[in-house]
Amino acid sequence: MQVMKNFIVFILTLCSIGAFAQETDTLHIGKLAIGKKKKEVFSGGKDSSLVLRIDTLLMADRSQLVFYGKKDVKLDIGYAAIDKRAYIFGTDGKNNGTDFDIHARFEKLGALYVLTGGQDASNNGSRTFPNGDGGDVNFTYDSDGIVPQTEDKKSDHYLQIDTRAGGYRVNPQNDLSRIYSLINMGAPGRPLGNLSQGQVYSGTPGRDGKSTVKAAE
Numbered sequence: 001m002q003v004m005k006n007f008i009v010f011i012l013t014l015c016s017i018g019a020f021a022q023e024t025d026t027l028h029i030g031k032l033a034i035g036k037k038k039k040e041v042f043s044g045g046k047d048s049s050l051v052l053r054i055d056t057l058l059m060a061d062r063s064q065l066v067f068y069g070k071k072d073v074k075l076d077i078g079y080a081a082i083d084k085r086a087y088i089f090g091t092d093g094k095n096n097g098t099d100f101d102i103h104a105r106f107e108k109l110g111a112l113y114v115l116t117g118g119q120d121a122s123n124n125g126s127r128t129f130p131n132g133d134g135g136d137v138n139f140t141y142d143s144d145g146i147v148p149q150t151e152d153k154k155s156d157h158y159l160q161i162d163t164r165a166g167g168y169r170v171n172p173q174n175d176l177s178r179i180y181s182l183i184n185m186g187a188p189g190r191p192l193g194n195l196s197q198g199q200v201y202s203g204t205p206g207r208d209g210k211s212t213v214k215a216a217e
Helices: 002-022 172-183
Strands: 023-034 038-059 063-082 088-092 099-109 111-115 137-141 158-162 211-215
Touching: 023 063, 088 099, 099 111, 137 158, 158 211
Parallel strands: 023 038, 038 063, 063 088, 063 099, 088 111, 099 137, 111 158, 137 211
Antiparallel strands: none
16 A cells, blocks of 8 residues: 555656646757848747757847747857847737846847837737736846947947836727727627627736846856
8 A cells, every 4th residue: 555655656746747847948059040030939838938048149130039928938148149130029928028037148249129028908809818017037148248238229239128018009099999899890799799808908008027137146
């Protein structure tokens, strides 16, 4: 009987470890080069977390590093060469911005935009989530590489982090017109049938995220 109990505990432990592994993905990429106006997308795993180590990251002008369906991302970049303008974007797929913990050593830096703001809810029947929260970003850089600056976007070495919540850009009057239009198109007895999940989302903005930029200790 004791042997059977120990076996059951062992199986449950393995299941717990497996579940944790499914929630948090860990990837190591030696070199990732993203061409001009191209994008590299990491997705999958509903509300999952990702730990990503990139030894060498090369981002050409207007290239994008995109994280979709990721709630938390830990990104470690050993060597980063960023052209005139490049973007890191993250969303959990529910209008909320991704929480980022980023560490990078810049060997070249034109301008880098980390975009993890909340997205606007659209009462047009297509999106099914309210105005999103902005993500939180902790950005650390190696001081023996290029030091990013956040004041002058027209100068080199510029870093901008957007963590603003969704909902600030919504035009209330246009939203009301769209809502009424969708209600009028609903089937008899189901006036809300054409709305996302049968409900009208509040125009209240989500929660703004927070960001920090500092040298690695």
